[in-house]
Amino acid sequence: MAFRTVCVYAGSNPGTDPSHADAARALGGLLAAQGTGLVYGGGRTGLMGVVADAVLEAGGEAVGIIPGGLERREVAHRGLTELVVVDTMHERKTLMAERADAFVALPGGLGTIEELVEVATWTQLGIHHKPVGLLDSAGYWGPFDAFLDHAVVAGFLRAENRAAIVLDPDPAALLERLVAWRPTSVQKWLELDER
Template sequence: MSAVCVYCGSNSGRLPVYADRARAFGRALAGRGLELVYGGGRVGLMGTVADAVLADGGRAFGVIPRQLVEAEVAHSGLTELVVVETMHQRKTRMFERAQGFVALPGGFGTMEEIFEVLTWTQLGMHARPCAFLDVAGYYGHLEAMLDHMVAEGFLRAAQRANVWIGDDIDALLDWMQSYRVEPVSKWIVPPAAEQTQAG
């Protein structure tokens, strides 16, 4: 793995710990020689993680729609910044560049982006690791919801097991770098035992 795509808020959130952990995550990427792939912004946690990567001598690759460049939120100091016309083009370029995907705390955009790549995993379209960095319990309710999806028969246990959620940055990156699980297709009929458990 040489590049990690990070989805996170264009705001910094209510608690200082969100920015602190974004900064720590950026430093960890740079320390391991992993390129940051992200949405190209200079604001919120997006700017924080990029600044941390760059400050520690790492590489930061950003992709941003022209509309947001014109709104003056593009980061001007990145290793490379690609300007595209649409959000779909942005997400495609980020996906093509990265070998793994991590969600830091964020809002609608963060959720939409990480769940899109999770859906692609479910459909067997890629076998790259997807993880959530749980800062100050931010993703605790989401973790419970994923488990609830399994319990209610809307998500297979093997697919849930492909998603890492936790607060330890080194453990997250270690898991991503050793990730070898093949995608479990949504359309493969599960074994009888799993059908019984889901039912």
């Protein structure tokens, strides 16, 4: 069963490797083909624009959510199914999370990483029970994936929580893995210390 809506986090620029745009295009086309809507940051530039355009070109629905202060700076996409302008970044991220059944991060910078880590933390804390995936085009997320493994070894991240972030270089395989994902219940260290 496909998702109704997937939230995609992505860079507002295309990066230096054209394979990132190819991956964004492939993901967008696949979402539309599966009847899965896109919710994303609302920009028309970079990988954000590429994934939205691919969804729209394939006949899918693309919803953008952008703060008014970034509407001009990120050059809001005016051809979307729906463009929601909010007041703050917090409203943007909350609304994107509420409207999504799953999350996928394409390559991006600090904003993409921040959004990704926040929703993964929400999964860890049980604030939502939605899968989080990394579309690893050209090995972009490999160092981040290795860092997560390092955090487990260093004792700051439980293996069960680390496993909540799914990585795959293939958009179709990644979506299949996210559909198959099931949340785990892990007792927090703080709860263990209270005994």
